[in-house]
Amino acid sequence: MTWERLDRVVTTPEWLLMFPSAWVYHLEGRWSDHKPIWVTTETIVRPSKRPFRFEEVWTSDKGCEATIKALWQTESPGVPMYMVWGKIHACRRGLHTWSKNCFGNIKSRIMEVERQLKQAEETSMQGRDHHRVSQLKKELHILLAKEERLWRQRSRVDWLKAGTKIHGISTAEQLKGTVGIILLG
Numbered sequence: 001m002t003w004e005r006l007d008r009v010v011t012t013p014e015w016l017l018m019f020p021s022a023w024v025y026h027l028e029g030r031w032s033d034h035k036p037i038w039v040t041t042e043t044i045v046r047p048s049k050r051p052f053r054f055e056e057v058w059t060s061d062k063g064c065e066a067t068i069k070a071l072w073q074t075e076s077p078g079v080p081m082y083m084v085w086g087k088i089h090a091c092r093r094g095l096h097t098w099s100k101n102c103f104g105n106i107k108s109r110i111m112e113v114e115r116q117l118k119q120a121e122e123t124s125m126q127g128r129d130h131h132r133v134s135q136l137k138k139e140l141h142i143l144l145a146k147e148e149r150l151w152r153q154r155s156r157v158d159w160l161k162a163g164t165k166i167h168g169i170s171t172a173e174q175l176k177g178t179v180g181i182i183l184l185g
Helices: 013-018 056-060 061-071 080-103 108-125 130-155 172-173
Strands: 023-028 037-042
Touching: 023 056, 056 061, 056 080, 056 108, 061 080
Parallel strands: none
Antiparallel strands: 023 037
């Protein structure tokens, strides 16, 4: 079997001068051995599905633990390993939904609280509602701390050194003094 792209687009130099931002996309054709071609002057934005990542900062919210407990206690059919796999995937889907609906986007929440704080400070300068300013400052401080934890995890700086607790012992302590061995077969 020979695999060769035969589907091409042919243009003239004049056409290219008229449409300098033209793009050619080779799309997937399922029912034919030919692939459809799409010529456009706008770039296609293909949505990319980001892989699931557990965010350590979620553990600061009680809803995270409650979500995991509720999903882990659901019944899964099958052999024990398949049951565990099913529960892990249920937790992944549940945490994704929980994060979107309850935990929220920290960056947008910070911007919203900063906007509210600015309004509250203007009101406070007029001699009203001083308590609201301190309340919003406290909320902003908490959100900024959460954002810092997010970026610390994402940057992977000192991730192993900081470690995560497993059975009361951090991963850094568990790995201390160990030597990795690679067996070549």
